[in-house]
Amino acid sequence: MSLLRRWLPPADAAPALMALSSLGCDGYPRVRHVLLSDADDTAVYFHTDSRSSKVAELTELPRAGIAVAWPQSGRQVVADGTVRRPSEESLRESFSRRTRYLQLLAWCNDHEMSALSPDERHRRWAEFDAAHPVLGPPDTWTGFAIDIREITFWRGDPDGPSQRIRFVRNDTSWTSEALPG
Numbered sequence: 001m002s003l004l005r006r007w008l009p010p011a012d013a014a015p016a017l018m019a020l021s022s023l024g025c026d027g028y029p030r031v032r033h034v035l036l037s038d039a040d041d042t043a044v045y046f047h048t049d050s051r052s053s054k055v056a057e058l059t060e061l062p063r064a065g066i067a068v069a070w071p072q073s074g075r076q077v078v079a080d081g082t083v084r085r086p087s088e089e090s091l092r093e094s095f096s097r098r099t100r101y102l103q104l105l106a107w108c109n110d111h112e113m114s115a116l117s118p119d120e121r122h123r124r125w126a127e128f129d130a131a132h133p134v135l136g137p138p139d140t141w142t143g144f145a146i147d148i149r150e151i152t153f154w155r156g157d158p159d160g161p162s163q164r165i166r167f168v169r170n171d172t173s174w175t176s177e178a179l180p181g
């Protein structure tokens with residue numbers, strides 16, 4: 001997990017974008033991109049709207065897969081694990097770290113808004129923005145910690161074959177193996 005943190009952007013930079021997969025309630029895999037909000041010694045965190053499909057899916061089956069790629073530096077991380085809800089305090093703290101635009105999005109991006117014309121959406125957005133100079137998290141703000149079970153680091157090499165190192169977590173330690181491809 002410390003290697004993962006070394007590959008992620010520093011806390012004061014824009015967060016990495018990760019593909020997040022869950023199992024759809026119809027049995028088909030579902031994937032979308034979310035911001036990777038944080039990573040610690042056991043988990044990767046992301047935040048979302050409690051009304052979204054991913055929340056229903058991860059509540060039904062609390063397992064997720066993720067992938068983050070840095071094509072310019074020839075790097076990719078692929079991982080999976082089980083999900084859990086982080087503490088209320090951590091949720092509030094993560095909201096405070098969101099940009100103003102993303103805070104507004106968390107408040108304004110609902111079903112009702114999505115059905116309006118672009119002009120009306122912009123009008124309501126500007127009105128809400130002007131009326132709320134400081135925002136705390138809405139009731140719909142939520143997030144997940146993905147406790148990482150298996151993580152694979154891929155490194156490209158312009159002078160030779162790419163290489164992957166896969167780490168698998170056991171009860172108290174990790175095992176690792178080098179893989180091609």
Ligand SMILES: Cc1cc2nc3c(=O)[nH]c(=O)nc-3n(C[C@H](O)[C@H](O)[C@H](O)COP(=O)(O)O)c2cc1C
Nearest residue numbers: 017030032033034035046047048049052053054055
């Ligand atoms: C660059 C980018 C960043 C995004 N970040 C998030 C995010 O951090 N959280 C989130 O819920 N959705 C984020 N989205 C939107 C999701 O990709 C997705 O459309 C939305 O969460 C609904 O997904 P669902 O219906 O599968 O739950 C982002 C989309 C893009 C393109």
